Amino acid sequence: MELLELMKYRRSIRKYTDKQIPLEDLKKIIEAGAYAPNAGGGQRSIIVAVRNKRLAEQIGVMNLAKFDRSRLIGGFVSKEQPSVIDDKNIKNGFYGAPCVCIIFTPKNFLYAIPDAFCCAENMVLEATELGIASCITARAEETFDNDIGRKLLTKWGIPENFIARAFVLLGYCEGEYPQSKPRRDGRVVIVDED
Secondary structure (H helix, E strand, O other), X not given: OOHHHHHHHOOEOOOEOOOOOOHHHHXXXXXXHXXXXXXXXXXXXXXXXXXXXXXXXXXXXXXXXXXXXXXXXXXXXXXXXXXXXXXXXXXXXXXXXXXXXXXXXXXXXXXXXXXXXXXXXXXXXXXXXXXXXXXXXXXXXXXXXXXXXXXXXXXXXXXXXXXXXXXXXXXXXOOOOOOOOOOOOOOOOOOOOO
């Protein structure tokens, strides 16, 4: 698929089948993340891929434990692919995705968040190219701020000065793949003169 068409086609999926993605495809998705633009070419991001559905579910529940709805703008995301914003009964912030990639960056680095989300964007585009559904989720910073989370970070060898910034959910879409919504007007300004 041509790149722009791929970008237009890709949707955030929040309903997944139980089918696990192939390891070879996961490696390609991670490689795409590793080649994402990053500040000064520093390659500071660390990607941890969790293919254990039970562990991914546990981390997804931890992800919502401190979710603060008071900081949201707007109150509806999707009828076809409801988010935690739409349905307060959703208890797993990863929506049952069988594979979750966690992107860590240095805590006090000025460009850590842009680096993480550039990485995540590359990953979801590669996933789409491979026929794998995906969703980027945030709310990452507080997810591992508990005893279980700290034990996982130690087990995975994540340096103490790194923090989770984003998650990339991966799997296969349950049901119909959603269609694109029309783009809102007034979001682009092109300046040609002083």
